Amino acid sequence: LMKQTLLLFLLSPFLLFSQIDSTKIKIELIEDNIHDMMENHIENMDEEVEDLEEVIDLISSIEQKININDVSPEMAFTLLKLTEYQYYQLLLYLEKYGELVSVNELYAIEGWGSEDVARILPFITVENAKNRRLKFVDWFKFTQHRLLLRYGQIVEKRSGYERNRKNAYLGDPTHLLFRYQVSNPNFSLGISAEKDSGEEFFRKSQKRGFDFYSFHFSIKKLWICKNITFGDYRLNFGQGLVLGNSFAGGKGGNVGGIRRFSVGVRPVTLLNESRFFRGFATEIGNTKVKGTIFYGHRFYDGKIVETNNRKFYSGSLTVNGYHRTEKEIQKRETLFSRNLGFNFQWNRTNCRFGMSAIYTHFNYPILLQTTPAKKYSFSGNNHFTVGIDHQIIWKKSILFGEIALSRGFHLAWIEGVIVELDPRCKFGAVFRYYDRQYAALEGISFGVNKPNQNEAGLFLTAEFLIGKRSELLLHYDIYRFPWLKFLTDFPSFGNDASIRFTTSLSRNTRMVCRYGFAKKEKNQLFDYHHGVSTMMKHKVRFSLTSAIFDFIKLKTEIDFHVTNYNKEKSLKYGAVIFQDFEAAILNTGLKVKLRFAMFETDSYEERVYCYESDLLYTFNCTPYFGRGCRFYTMLQYKYRFLEIQLRYSQTFFTDRNQIGSGLEMIDKNSKSDIKAQLYFRF
Numbered sequence: 001l002m003k004q005t006l007l008l009f010l011l012s013p014f015l016l017f018s019q020i021d022s023t024k025i026k027i028e029l030i031e032d033n034i035h036d037m038m039e040n041h042i043e044n045m046d047e048e049v050e051d052l053e054e055v056i057d058l059i060s061s062i063e064q065k066i067n068i069n070d071v072s073p074e075m076a077f078t079l080l081k082l083t084e085y086q087y088y089q090l091l092l093y094l095e096k097y098g099e100l101v102s103v104n105e106l107y108a109i110e111g112w113g114s115e116d117v118a119r120i121l122p123f124i125t126v127e128n129a130k131n132r133r134l135k136f137v138d139w140f141k142f143t144q145h146r147l148l149l150r151y152g153q154i155v156e157k158r159s160g161y162e163r164n165r166k167n168a169y170l171g172d173p174t175h176l177l178f179r180y181q182v183s184n185p186n187f188s189l190g191i192s193a194e195k196d197s198g199e200e201f202f203r204k205s206q207k208r209g210f211d212f213y214s215f216h217f218s219i220k221k222l223w224i225c226k227n228i229t230f231g232d233y234r235l236n237f238g239q240g241l242v243l244g245n246s247f248a249g250g251k252g253g254n255v256g257g258i259r260r261f262s263v264g265v266r267p268v269t270l271l272n273e274s275r276f277f278r279g280f281a282t283e284i285g286n287t288k289v290k291g292t293i294f295y296g297h298r299f300y301d302g303k304i305v306e307t308n309n310r311k312f313y314s315g316s317l318t319v320n321g322y323h324r325t326e327k328e329i330q331k332r333e334t335l336f337s338r339n340l341g342f343n344f345q346w347n348r349t350n351c352r353f354g355m356s357a358i359y360t361h362f363n364y365p366i367l368l369q370t371t372p373a374k375k376y377s378f379s380g381n382n383h384f385t386v387g388i389d390h391q392i393i394w395k396k397s398i399l400f401g402e403i404a405l406s407r408g409f410h411l412a413w414i415e416g417v418i419v420e421l422d423p424r425c426k427f428g429a430v431f432r433y434y435d436r437q438y439a440a441l442e443g444i445s446f447g448v449n450k451p452n453q454n455e456a457g458l459f460l461t462a463e464f465l466i467g468k469r470s471e472l473l474l475h476y477d478i479y480r481f482p483w484l485k486f487l488t489d490f491p492s493f494g495n496d497a498s499i500r501f502t503t504s505l506s507r508n509t510r511m512v513c514r515y516g517f518a519k520k521e522k523n524q525l526f527d528y529h530h531g532v533s534t535m536m537k538h539k540v541r542f543s544l545t546s547a548i549f550d551f552i553k554l555k556t557e558i559d560f561h562v563t564n565y566n567k568e569k570s571l572k573y574g575a576v577i578f579q580d581f582e583a584a585i586l587n588t589g590l591k592v593k594l595r596f597a598m599f600e601t602d603s604y605e606e607r608v609y610c611y612e613s614d615l616l617y618t619f620n621c622t623p624y625f626g627r628g629c630r631f632y633t634m635l636q637y638k639y640r641f642l643e644i645q646l647r648y649s650q651t652f653f654t655d656r657n658q659i660g661s662g663l664e665m666i667d668k669n670s671k672s673d674i675k676a677q678l679y680f681r682f
Contacts, residue, residue, distance in 0.1 A: 065125035068106070069099040072263070077256035080120045083420050085396040086111045092349055100126050111396075113423070115468075143184040147680040150177040150615065153197065155672035160198060160324070160663030169198035169324045169663065170205060179269055179617075188218040190269030198324030198663075205329050212321060214270040226283040226290060229267045232276050235294065236263045237343045238389025239414050240445040241404040241452065242356040245275045251475060251498075255418055255428040255463045258446065259400050262345070262354060262389070264292055271617060273321030275444075277339060285345075292343040299333040304364060312367035317378075317441065325663070336363045339442065350393040357386040360441055373484040376454070378439040383407050385440050396420040402445075410438040412452060414445055424465040431458050436483040447479075448494070454483045470503040490532045492521035498539075508547040515540050524565060534566040535605075555580035559608045561601070574606030575599065576624045582613075589638040596631045599624040615645050615677045628653040628669075641682040647675040 066075050068090075076082045082090070089111045093100075100106070103126055106117045152175040160169040179192035193210035200206040216231035234245035239260045246266070265281045277296025284291050301323075302315020313335045323329050341358030360383045368379035387404030401415035416430040430446055436454040449455045457479030464472040478495040481488070496518035504510050516539040524533040543557040561574035578597030585591070593613050601607060607625035613634055614620035624630065632649035650672040653659060659666040 066123055067127045068103070068124045069094065069127060071124075073261040077254075077259075080123060081254060081256070082116075082120075083111070083256075083396075083426065085393075085420050086116065088350065088393045088398075095349060099128060102126060143182060143187075145680070145682050146179075146181045147678075148177070148179040148617065149678040150675070151175070151677070152673070152675040154666075155674060156666045156668055156670065158660070158663065159665045159667070165663075167325045167327055167663075170326070170329075171195075171198050171200040171324065173197050174201075176201070176210070177271065179271065181269055186220045188216070188220075188267055190267070191215040192269045192271065194271065194273075194321075196322055196324065198322070205323070211323050212270075212273050214268070214276075216267040216269060218267040224284055226285065227265055228282045229265055230280055232268050232270055232278050233281050233294075233296070234266045234268055234276050235281070235292075235343075235442070236260065236266065237292075237345075237356045238262055238354055238387060239400065239402040239416075241389075241402045241412050241414060241440055241443050242358060242385045242387040243341070243343065243442055244440075244444045245277070245442060246444075251459070251477065251496075254473065255426040255461050258416060258428050258430050258459065258461060259398075259418065260445065262352070262391075264343070265294070274319045277442075279339075288347050290345050290347070294339075294341055296339050298337045298339065300335040300337070301328070301331045302334050303331055304334050305367065307367070311364055313362065313364040314367045317366075334364075337361065337441075352391045354389045355387070356389070357384070358442055359384045373486060373489070376437045376483060378441065380407075383439065383441055385443065387412075404438075404440065404443075406437075406439045408437060410435040412438045412440065412445075416446075426463045428461045429459065432456065448477075449481070449485065454481050454485060456480050456482070466503075470501070473500040473502075474498070487523050488521055488532060489523055489530070490521065492532070494518070494520040508550075510545045512541070512543045512545075514542075536564045536566070538562045551584040551586055553580075553582040555582075557610070559610065561606045561608055563602075563606050572602040572606050574601030574608050574625070576608045576610060578610065578630075580613075591636040591638075593634040593636070594631070595633075596629070597624065598629045600627045601625045612649075615647060615675055616643070616679055626653050627655040641680055643679040643681070645675075645677040645679070647673075649673045 066080065071080070071090075073087065076087045076090075086109075089109050093105075093109045103117070103121065103124065106112050107114065153173050158169075158173070159165060161173060162168060174195070175197045176195040177193065179190070181188070181190040183189070192214045194212045195201050195206075195210045199211045202209050214232050216229060216233060218227060218229040218231075218233075219225075220227050222228060235243040236246050237243045244260065264283055268276060270276060277294065277298065279294065279296030281292065281294035281296070284293075300313075300315065300317055300319060302313050305312050305314045315331070315335070323332050338361045339358055341356070343354060343356045345352060345354040362381050365381045366379045369375070369377050383406070385404060385406045387402050389400075389402035391398065391400045393399075397417060397419045399415075399417050401413070403414075404412045406412070412432075412434045414430065414432040416428065418426065418428045420426050432445070432447055432452075432455065434447065434449070434452045434455045438453045440452060443452065444450065445452050446459070447455050448457070457477060459475065459477040461473070461475040463474075466472055474497075476495070476497040479493070481492050481494075483491060485492070496516065498514060498516040500512065500514040502510065502512050516537075518535075518537045518539075520535050520537075521532050522535050524531055538561065540560045541557065543555060545553065545555045547553045556579055557577070559574075559576040563572045563574075576597060576599040578595055581592075581594040583592050595612065597610070599608065601624070604625050607623040609621050609623050612620045612622050612632060622630075628651060630649070630651040632647060634645065634647040636646075637644045650670060651659075653669045657667075657669050659668065659671050
């Protein structure tokens with residue numbers, strides 16, 4: 001029966017080929033790059049991520065036309081998949097001749113061929129971009145309003161909601177969120193609020209209603225100021241060694257994804273509670289010389305302990321935002337940091353140099369960790385980090401990097417290069433060295449370890465276009481950890497590699513094959529003692545996507561993992577197979593998405609991450625482990641300014657009668673999740 005089911009899944013897209021050309025296939029190629037990067041990111045971080053605004057904004061922007069006269073580096077490389085040389089020549093053309101008035105001008109830009117222009121035409125538009133200053137009477141004409149209301153809940157009762165249980169959840173299991181944004185080319189205002197499952201709502205510990213509020217107010221092009229922002233914002237400069245509040249891509253995506261973009265101040269209306277500043281930031285200058293100054297504060301949850309008549313903060317500097325129990329409420333916002341810093345940039349068409357610095361002061365000193373793996377982690381009241389970054393374009397190559405020093409003059413250095421060897425071949429390399437005592441409290445850059453410390457490595461990647469319909473992506477990463485790390489009680493080595501082949505079998509049918517290999521050293525329990533052994537993991541993925549009649553889409557995917565420890569003779573396996581079905585009912589605004597998946601893994605170590613369609617502005621990369629099946633159904637209805645989304649998912653386990661542990665334990669073999677969302681755009 002399993003073989004028959006597998007054969008049916010594999011053949012179903014082939015049986016329904018269509019000759020209708022659809023831009024959905026091109027969009028999915030871009031989405032897959034983002035999804036692969038996210039799955040690598042989650043596996044390396046050993047945590048699940050639900051909301052990542054930068055990735056979400058990129059995915060949602062696919063549906064909108066991109067103004068080619070004002071395209072950002074992220075859009076150029078991630079969505080349009082331009083080469084470094086093409087983007088450089090586009091900027092050079094705009095500087096020399098002014099803004100484009102027709103897409104036909106793209107054919108005259110050096111490095112742009114007819115195939116390149118034809119590939120991006122469905123995604124671009126030509127509009128006036130520079131120095132657009134709105135009159136007061138035009139503000140309402142160009143202003144967009146967005147209102148989002150979301151509800152979610154796990155249907156089964158978890159043990160944390162048993163009132164007679166010690167340290168039980170104080171609130172109900174619903175998850176509530178709203179977000180309102182209003183913006184135009186020169187102005188942005190946003191406010192959001194979130195209540196997590198288990199938190200109280202307008203009672204006792206949460207008399208103010210929602211547990212978390214976020215807001216921002218931002219004005220662009222005001223006198224000499226390029227941007228003035230009050231409220232919540234994120235900062236991204238250089239390669240993120242000093243200031244990088246946002247998600248950092250890298251492995252899994254295309255060659256251009258290994259480089260971070262210095263986008264500066266980004267006002268945000270958050271859907272989660274991590275990695276942001278709340279305060280003030282402004283950018284001053286022009287396109288050639290500009291500076292940024294900022295002040296912001298952050299709160300952390302943790303425990304205050306007293307040692308030698310002094311009070312210290314004991315806890316992590318990461319934020320999960322949960323305040324569901326009395327213990328979690330007692331730890332709420334016990335630590336407060338003040339952050340002051342600047343960035344200076346000198347820009348030319350083919351080069352850019354920048355300098356960033358940040359000083360942080362905590363109201364309580366951070367307690368020095370006593371475990372060997374945490375011996376070199378940050379401790380104390382004050383911290384500073386300063387760095388210099390560069391980017392140089394020469395012919396069809398780009399050199400980029402950053403060097404930084406933290407308190408105690410501990411070094412971090414990242415250097416990379418991207419070369420277009422041929423219009424059909426690109427190569428990239430990144431070298432990084434992060435001292436074991438280097439600490440960037442507000443930085444995140446390319447690497448395996450998070451935060452960036454105790455690591456040295458070299459990453460190589462190449463991208464090949466094979467004919468008009470196929471693409472080959474390769475990467476290899478070798479790295480070393482000079483000191484102990486989490487789950488590895490010994491200095492260790494590691495390497496990983498992957499190969500991904502993508503081809504279009506017809507105008508609307510696409511196949512993706514991927515093989516990945518990883519070799520790491522991790523702790524392992526032997527008969528009478530603990531030790532470190534080498535873990536080798538092989539990952540294979542095959543997916544087939546077909547669009548039918550331009551309103552029906554099928555996707556079949558198979559993932560297979562094999563894990564081997566060098567001191568064990570047996571292999572451990574993990575496998576997932578799923579079938580997606582998506583249909584848009586013509587002229588009704590109604591869309592239906594379905595998935596049915598079967599999975600089986602020998603342990604959690606063989607878990608398989610699979611991207612799932614979810615509500616707008618929500619990213620869902622679900623880990624499949626154990627033995628069972630999972631399905632979800634999602635309904636989406638659009639009518640003018642209103643979009644309604646409903647989602648129901650359920651996982652059945654056949655190898656257990658309980659799911660989860662502690663307060664999150666469900667005394668059943670199934671877990672169901674229901675979500676609903678209203679989205680107004682006018």
